[in-house]
Amino acid sequence: MADKEPIATHIFTADPSAHVFNSKLYIYPSHDRETDIKDNDNGDQYDMNDYHVFSMESVGGPVTDHGVVLSQDDIPWVSKQLWAPDAATANGKYYLYFPARDKDGVFRIGVAEGDNPEGPFKPEPDYIQGSFSIDPACFVDEDGGAYLYFGGIWGGQLQCWTKGKFVQDDYTNMEACEGPALTAKVAKLNPDMKTLATEVTDVVILAPETGKPLLASDHDKRFFEAAWMHKYNGKYYFSYSTGDTHYLCYAIGDSPLGPFTYGGRILEPVKGWTTHHSIAEFKGKWYLFYHDTSISGRNHLRCVKIREIVYDEEGKIGLAEPQPK
Numbered sequence: 451m452a453d454k455e456p457i458a459t460h461i462f463t464a465d466p467s468a469h470v471f472n473s474k475l476y477i478y479p480s481h482d483r484e485t486d487i488k489d490n491d492n493g494d495q496y497d498m499n500d501y502h503v504f505s506m507e508s509v510g511g512p513v514t515d516h517g518v519v520l521s522q523d524d525i526p527w528v529s530k531q532l533w534a535p536d537a538a539t540a541n542g543k544y545y546l547y548f549p550a551r552d553k554d555g556v557f558r559i560g561v562a563e564g565d566n567p568e569g570p571f572k573p574e575p576d577y578i579q580g581s582f583s584i585d586p587a588c589f590v591d592e593d594g595g596a597y598l599y600f601g602g603i604w605g606g607q608l609q610c611w612t613k614g615k616f617v618q619d620d621y622t623n624m625e626a627c628e629g630p631a632l633t634a635k636v637a638k639l640n641p642d643m644k645t646l647a648t649e650v651t652d653v654v655i656l657a658p659e660t661g662k663p664l665l666a667s668d669h670d671k672r673f674f675e676a677a678w679m680h681k682y683n684g685k686y687y688f689s690y691s692t693g694d695t696h697y698l699c700y701a702i703g704d705s706p707l708g709p710f711t712y713g714g715r716i717l718e719p720v721k722g723w724t725t726h727h728s729i730a731e732f733k734g735k736w737y738l739f740y741h742d743t744s745i746s747g748r749n750h751l752r753c754v755k756i757r758e759i760v761y762d763e764e765g766k767i768g769l770a771e772p773q774p775k
């Protein structure tokens with residue numbers, strides 16, 4: 451089984467968030483770039499400073515790069531590291547959500563607005579109040595309610611917020627982890643799509659065997675980063691990366707706020723340390739958008755790929771074609 455071709459080879463792309471807007475498929479990825487910074491557990495080597503948007507009329511067809519749609523230099527509160535973004539539409543506008551370090555080095559989530567899905571996007575002067583950590587994913591439900599999911603441990607700083615305020619904590623000793631796992635966060639957005647309407651709460655993922663939240667020691671299943679929400683057959687699917695164990699997993703619930711019950715793995719480890727994805731339906735088929743390092747062989751220079759997924763009768767997710775070893 452041959453591997454998938456990257457959607458782009460002229461720049462490095464990662465963390466793809468896919469959406470269908472106006473019958474076209476749009477991908478909002480991170481834009482990886484060269485750096486002299488050595489790989490570390492803090493993720494300093496992921497030193498991105500702008501975003502591009504890609505679109506296509508069909509999966510496998512020509513891909514358009516719409517160029518730079520937002521730059522670090524245009525965002526007053528940002529110091530560095532424009533990480534994994536997402537997009538949403540409401541009010542006849544398009545919104546780009548993005549994480550970055552503020553001037554104090556703390557990851558926050560910002561939002562920028564545009565008139566078109568391909569941008570450009572104009573950032574709000576400050577980050578979304580009440581937001582923190584990384585990897586925003588915005589889900590707009592069929593009733594118009596919008597939810598912002600976010601969080602990522604290690605370099606994503608989620609572990610620094612357990613006391614309700616930012617307290618620096620290294621947290622890379624996974625052997626020492628005890629008790630319930632840290633997990634992603636969610637809050638409802640106001641109709642303006644730029645402010646949080648509710649308190650930030652935990653995205654609870656239950657173990658099917660016990661009915662209790664996954665444990666921090668369950669490294670193969672617990673949340674690490676890369677939150678994503680999609681709806682299939684009336685159920686809410688929360689999917690995510692397990693980070694240091696390199697799986698993409700999902701959990702299923704009856705509400706966008708959870709709780710969710712662990713459902714299984716979508717993707718085995720890819721080439722490179724990180725794995726990060728999105729899931730979307732396009733022209734009657736469901737797709738997984740993901741990345742690997744097959745072009746560069748380097749963790750921080752990734753390329754986005756697409757593969758079809760299928761659901762079985764119980765709603766379990768599988769790949770349409772087996773993943774090459």
Ligand code: FUB
Pocket residue numbers: 464465480493496533534584585602675676724725726
């Ligand atoms: O691209 C930088 C970071 O790497 C993302 O925020 C994480 O999800 C991981 O893919």
